[in-house]
Amino acid sequence: QSPLTQPASVSGSPGQSITISCTGTSSDVGGYNYVSWYQQHPGKAPKLMIYDVSNRPSGVSNRFSGSKSGNTASLTISGLQAEDEADYYCSSYTSSSLKVFGGGTKLTVL
């Protein structure tokens, strides 16, 4: 069982918005603004999409945004596109000076 809890799957139609949640505890998500999100297409390496809760690396579309409330972080993708179909993983720094991941969410673009 992964330390951070994500829904197994979400889906949406092109142009719609979806949100993926990531629930942890006060020792990780809730205790630090160090949540990041990674996108992984099948057979590919993960790609950083969001870091420090809501920051986007250079080159990542502004359709991707992140937020946090209490022990739950969220990734929102607006204007869904076919290329967004992938697995998404949240991660967080922890009070034990470690990094933990969520179990991953499969996004299907209908």
Added chain:
Amino acid sequence: QVQLVQSGAEVKKPGASVKISCKASGYTFTGYFMHWVRQAPGQGLEWMGWINPNTGGTNYVQKFQGWVTMTRDTSNSTAYMELPRLRSDDTAVYYCARDLCSGGSCFVMDIWGQGTTVTVSS
């Protein structure tokens, strides 16, 4: 450009060891921590730890302490991870990934290697 190139796929028998390499280019190797992450078939990502290429200092997840060894060779900008006494459940893709922050770890990985598949089978 900044990139990490990992060594090729390995097939090992149970009890054997494997050493995976991760060659960095396009940036100052000693300036950024290097993380290692594994992904078992059909499973999620699992952070294993990091190495500070400047000092050689390491930080391992407890379950990997005493088993995994992360090292580096600054002369050729390469990080290594050795996995001894392999078991079938160590079958996974192993990724190296550079830390986003310079000079310390912010536990964010911005550049990833292509992954090395390690298959453990008798």
